[in-house]
Amino acid sequence: VAMIPSGLYLLASLTLAVGVINLAKKRMNVQELYCIENLARVDTICFDKTGTLTDGVLNVREIYDYSGMSDSLLGDKIGSLLIATQDTNGTALAIKERFPRGSLRASMAIPFDSARKFSAATFQEGTYVLGAPSFVDSIPNPIAAKQIRNWASRGFRVVGLYFNRAPIKSNQIPPKSTLICLVCMSDHIKPSARGNIEWFRQNGVDVKIISGDDALTVSQIAQEVGLPGASRYVSMEKVKNSKIPALVDAYSVFGRVRPEQKAALVSALQEKGHKVAMTGDGVNDILALKRADCSIAMANGSSAARNVSHIVSMDNDFSKLPDVVAEGRRVINNLERTASLFLSKTLFAVIVSISFLVSQSIGLAAYPFTTKNMMVWEIVTIGGGGFFLALQPSRERIRGGFMETVLSRALPAGFIEAAAVGIFFLFAYFNPGFMDPATTRSLSIIAFTILSYVVLFRICWPMDIYRGIVFCVMAFAGVAFFLVDICLPAQNGSSPIFDVSYIQQEGPQLILFASVLAGLAILYFLIDLFVSFHLKRKYPELRRDE
Numbered sequence: 001v002a003m004i005p006s007g008l009y010l011l012a013s014l015t016l017a018v019g020v021i022n023l024a025k026k027r028m029n030v031q032e033l034y035c036i037e038n039l040a041r042v043d044t045i046c047f048d049k050t051g052t053l054t055d056g057v058l059n060v061r062e063i064y065d066y067s068g069m070s071d072s073l074l075g076d077k078i079g080s081l082l083i084a085t086q087d088t089n090g091t092a093l094a095i096k097e098r099f100p101r102g103s104l105r106a107s108m109a110i111p112f113d114s115a116r117k118f119s120a121a122t123f124q125e126g127t128y129v130l131g132a133p134s135f136v137d138s139i140p141n142p143i144a145a146k147q148i149r150n151w152a153s154r155g156f157r158v159v160g161l162y163f164n165r166a167p168i169k170s171n172q173i174p175p176k177s178t179l180i181c182l183v184c185m186s187d188h189i190k191p192s193a194r195g196n197i198e199w200f201r202q203n204g205v206d207v208k209i210i211s212g213d214d215a216l217t218v219s220q221i222a223q224e225v226g227l228p229g230a231s232r233y234v235s236m237e238k239v240k241n242s243k244i245p246a247l248v249d250a251y252s253v254f255g256r257v258r259p260e261q262k263a264a265l266v267s268a269l270q271e272k273g274h275k276v277a278m279t280g281d282g283v284n285d286i287l288a289l290k291r292a293d294c295s296i297a298m299a300n301g302s303s304a305a306r307n308v309s310h311i312v313s314m315d316n317d318f319s320k321l322p323d324v325v326a327e328g329r330r331v332i333n334n335l336e337r338t339a340s341l342f343l344s345k346t347l348f349a350v351i352v353s354i355s356f357l358v359s360q361s362i363g364l365a366a367y368p369f370t371t372k373n374m375m376v377w378e379i380v381t382i383g384g385g386g387f388f389l390a391l392q393p394s395r396e397r398i399r400g401g402f403m404e405t406v407l408s409r410a411l412p413a414g415f416i417e418a419a420a421v422g423i424f425f426l427f428a429y430f431n432p433g434f435m436d437p438a439t440t441r442s443l444s445i446i447a448f449t450i451l452s453y454v455v456l457f458r459i460c461w462p463m464d465i466y467r468g469i470v471f472c473v474m475a476f477a478g479v480a481f482f483l484v485d486i487c488l489p490a491q492n493g494s495s496p497i498f499d500v501s502y503i504q505q506e507g508p509q510l511i512l513f514a515s516v517l518a519g520l521a522i523l524y525f526l527i528d529l530f531v532s533f534h535l536k537r538k539y540p541e542l543r544r545d546e
Contacts (some may be wrong), residue, residue, distance in 0.1 A: 001371055002349035007383055011334060015390045018333035027314040028324055029299075035310035038277075038293040040430060041398050042205060043267050045277040045321070046288070049211040049218050052300065052318045053225050054187040058094035061156065062184040064147055067163075068243075074181060079163060080104035081128045084121035085227035087112040092119070093161060094185055095130075109169045113285035115258050120173045126165040129173050129214040132214065133160045133182075134237060134256070137175045144179055155220035157185045157213055178243060190342060193225040204397050206250055207270075210262055210297055212284070215255025222253050229253075236261050244268045277325075279318060281305055294328075296321070314508060326395045333394040336402060337459050338464030340387040340409035345374070345382060346457055347414025348448065354422055365425060368441045377498050379392035380477045381452040387457070388470045389405035400535055412453040412527040416520050420447040423516050435509060441498040443513050447520075451500070453478065454521050458528060 021031045030036070051058045065074060081104025082092055089112055104123045112119040118131020129136055131150055144160075144308075151158050161181045166174035200207050206225055211218045215235035222230035237405035241261070245268040247254075253266065266288050267420045269276045278285070278292035281301025290308045297309035311324065333390050356367040400408075401511035421444045428440040433442070453475060460467040485497045 003346055003353065005339075005346050007386065010340040011338050011342075011386055011390045014387075015331055015335050015338070016354070018391060019327055019467075022327050023311070023324060024318050026327075026455070027317070028320065028322055029312040029314055030294075030310070031312065032310045036328050036331050037309075037402070038275060039325060041275045041323060042277040042294055042328070044206045044208060044274040045200060045279070045293070045325075046208045046210050046266060046269075047279055048281075048285070049209055049213055049221060050187065050283060053189060053193045053209070053221055056090055056187065057187045058090050058096045058157065058187050060183060061093055061186050064182040064184070065142075065180070066144065066182075068464055075099040075163075076102050076104065077128055078102070078130065078183075080123065081119070081121045082159075084109040084348070085111045085119040085415060087119055090476060091157065092273065095159075095183060109159060110168060110173065112113065112488050116280070117212065117256075120168060120175070120495045122167040126163055127174060127177075127514075128180075129162040129167055129177055130159060131162075132256075133158065133179075134214070136160060136162050136349070137163050137517075138175070138177045138179055141179050147182060149216065151182075151184050152214045153220060154188075155217055155224065156338040157217055158184050158227050159185070168419075169486070187221070187223060189221060190319065196319055197225050197321055200325075201427050203322075203395070205325065206252070206274075208238035208248075208254065208255050208265070210254045210265055210288075212257055213255055215253065218255045219253045227252060233354070245271065248272065259284040259287055261290045266291045279292060279321070280309075281316075285464070295323070303510075328395040328505060329396060329398055330392075330459045332398055332402065333396050334390045334392060336405050336409075337359060338390045339406045340413070340459055341382045341386045341389075341456065343406060343410035344413035344417065345377060345452075346419045347410060351414065351418035354423065355405070355418075362431070365437070368425075369445065372497055373445045373499075376449050376478050376481045380474050380481065381449075381456045382395075384477065385456045385459075385470060385474045392466050392470075404535075408530075408531045409459065412524055412531060413451075413458070416524040416527070417448045417451045420444060420451055420520055422522075425511070438499065439509065443509070445498050446519055447513065449478070450517060451520060451524070454524060458525070506544070 016033055016036060016054035019034065023030050035156070047053065051312050062073070063179045077101040078095060082099070084095045084106035092112060106123055109121040110119055116131070117135035118129055118537055120127055120129040133144070148158050149459070159182070160179055161183070163180050164174040164177040186224070188413070197207055209218055209222050209227065215233045219230055219233040223276040229252045232251055233255060234247055234251045235256050236258070237245070237256040239261070241264045244261070244264050248265055248268045249272065257265070264283065266276050266278055272486050273291045277294040277296065278288045278297045280289050281298035283302050283304055286308055289297065289305060295309040296311045296313060299306065299312055299314045300316045312319065353367060355542060356365060360366040424440050424444045424447065428435045428437065455472060460471050475507055482498060
């Protein structure tokens with residue numbers, strides 16, 4: 001019975017459930033429970049510019065005409081094109097608000113696609129194309145190129161309207177179109193963007209901006225929100241997938257990214273050992289969302305993006321992402337602490353049970369304890385301590401792997417607690433006149449109970465107000481159990497917890513008890529110090545955190 005950490009199942013379920021409830025209060029719908037651990041271990045998060053750094057509401061700021069058309073005629077051409085393609089992306093909606101009507105009827109149309117970066121329609125007079133200048137095959141225009149770069153360097157989005165007398169053929173626009181006008185649009189930066197970037201930076205999470213917009217525009221906005229290294233950027237329209245692994249660690253801003261490149265960027269980061277979170281809301285984000293360790297979609301995005309994501313933001317607010325990551329860290333940090341407490345007793349029970357099984361088989365002492373002897377350990381230091389530690393607020397960075405961290409705490413604790421029993425029974429065996437079996441058993445029970453508090457103290461370290469209160473309350477409860485055990489005699493043939501009445505009040509016995517207890521506590525802290533030193537050598541970021 002003592003080998004089974006049955007309460008751990010309850011506390012694991014409780015901790016995860018509380019995490020889901022807390023995320024739900026932040027309007028975050030958790031669709032897959034296991035993603036909470038991945039969320040806690042995220043060290044890189046990939047954003048799109050629109051909707052995360054900016055609010056995605058575009059406004060037409062300026063139109064620069066190169067054709068000499070009147071404003072009304074130009075508006076009729078653009079409006080007719082948008083009516084023909086029926087585009088509903090942010091750029092199209094912003095331009096459609098400026099030019100809502102059109103009189104031309106299209107014979108063929110190509111809707112906007114995130115890979116092509118343009119839309120087009122063929123009318124009686126020819127074909128009009130609306131899209132990103134670098135993606136439309138057009139006659140070079142040095143003056144326009146200078147204007148495009150000027151706007152992009154100021155963080156504006158630029159699209160061009162092009163004309164060609166040839167029609168669309170085989171869903172392809174004709175080459176060498178002529179620039180009619182440039183449309184400059186602004187995107188409002190979210191007030192929370194700078195604070196979010198700063199939080200991630202301070203908490204050891206790298207931010208990558210992966211956008212389909214012009215790389216210079218994305219870089220400028222990223223600089224305005226304080227993203228480290230935002231001045232260095234990569235335009236991905238001509239980058240082969242084989243080159244991506246060499247770029248992911250060197251750059252933080254990626255522009256003109258195609259859907260398959262988003263997934264390739266996520267994969268390249270994962271291959272380098274990063275835990276990657278991806279945010280998105282469109283069909284073009286699906287591949288990257290499926291590939292990421294933790295994916296977060298917007299409720300107002302495409303249904304396909306929501307379906308493949310682990311978490312959905314019901315109010316479409318990316319500013320809550322720091323709280324979401326912090327909640328994941330709280331859950332896993334607390335699970336690691338509570339699991340260490342439970343597994344230390346499991347290890348103790350395994351060592352002690354096997355030892356006394358061997359001892360009994362050769363005619364020596366049998367297993368001496370009952371489940372009642374471990375009542376304080378199970379109810380107070382593990383049950384009570386583990387319960388409250390599982391619910392505590394925590395935003396500490398996750399350190400190392402889950403099992404590695406848990407076992408690094410549980411193994412030294414279980415070994416030392418089992419050693420307390422072994423030392424007393426070995427001493428009694430070799431010195432039978434010094435302690436009788438009942439005294440030996442009582443001292444062992446008191447010893448491993450006190451050592452369980454030493455382990456609880458280490459699990460609570462570094463102490464804060466919450467953990468300090470938990471430890472003091474558990475210590476008070478243990479003392480209360482001890483006093484009740486002394487004052488109230490056992491009834492109906494039941495035995496007390498500690499069996500203190502069997503202890504002979506002799507100085508040598510108490511000196512031995514205190515010496516063994518102090519020695520084991522010191523040894524436990526030395527082993528723990530050695531393990532911590534080893535983990536810090538394996539994970540250098542732990543030294544930076546502390």
